[in-house]
Amino acid sequence: MPFGKIIMLSLQARQPEGLPVQLRADPRRFWERPMNFAQRYTTGGQFNGLAATRDGVIGAVILFVLMSCWPFRTVPTGSRGVITQFGAIKGIQSEGLVILAPWEKLALFSIRAETATIERADGSTADTQPVVVSLTVRYSVKPDKVAEVYEKYSHDGDLSSYVQTASQEAFKAVTARYTAPDLIAKRQTVSTDIAIALSQKLAMYGAQVINIDMRNFSFSQDYMNAISAKVTQEQLRLGAENKLKTVEAEQKQKVAIAEAEANALRAESDGKAYANLTIAKATAEALRVQNAALAQNRDVLELRRIEVEMTKAGRWDGKLPEHIYASAPIPYFNTGKELAPARPATRTAGAQ
Secondary structure, eight states: OOOHHHHHHHEEEEEEETTTTHHHOHHHHHHHHHHOOOHHHHTTTTEOOOHHHHHHHHHHHHHHHHHHHOOOEOTTTEEEEEEEEEEEEEEEOOOOEEOTTTTEHHHHHEEEEEEEEEEEEEEEEEOOOOOEEEEEEEEOOOOGHHHHHHTTTTTTSSSSHHHHHHHHHHHHHTTTSOOOOHHHHHHHHHHHHHHHHHHHHHGTTTTOOOOOOOOEEEOOHHHHHHHHHHHHHHHHHHHHHHHHHHHHHHHHHHHHHHHHHHHHHHHHHHHHHHHHHHHHHHHHHHHHHHHHHHHHHHHHHHHHHHHHHHHHHHHHHHHSOOOOOOOOOOOOOOOSSOOOOOOOOOOOOTTO
């Protein structure tokens, strides 16, 4: 029987009792004749709930079919679209618009940075000291490994459980290479080694390590007490060394000052001695020149003597010396009386 005839018979059988006879005679005219809301959902002046329910179900089915078969989808930034067909992966789409066939499905897969936190990861150092640390690992799925990860490990890109296990193993392997003091002193190197070891382990899961943060390095209480005592002793030793260096520096400073003063005095003495020597040399040279001149011309000596005598005569005040010293020349005796000026001689009578 044709499909259209089946629909017509079904509509004819389900016609409400209140429909006009003309519409009952030919059900096709029911769809051709326009109806308003009151005519469609009222019968004999009463609301027809069956018709409203029927139309609501038909609308919901149509909407569901449209949504299920809608071919246009979008893949947001930081994600990849995994296209599957009856459960099998058919392709990986990057960000943007995706057109799907009705029998295909699109699953969003994140390739953004994810965080895995490992609280109290424990290990043992090379000197058999237990160590506990908290780790925060940031990782992401490699874009070219999306299909493999989706198929084997995760449908949304969350690999935190795998990262936590791998981080524990990497931390144990790396801490076994270092002593306890080196773990503290070489923290950055230890973090780098853990990141390298973890990257090798996560490669099998299609993930890559972005960075690792280590927090709260802790050892046993006995070891921490021993470290504290050692640090205290080291600080005391450094303080004593610094004090000794200070004293040595002060002594060196005093020695330097004393040497500078001695050098200054030596330089001053040398300068004075050099000056005296220069003066003596100049005086000797002058005497030598004078002697040579006197030896060549004895009249010069007599001239000098005359000059000296003239100088004395020019300074003499006309008085004889009152005191005579031994070996001093005695030109005259001072009787304490001044000489009277000579009077001119007069002739007496007998002389005439």
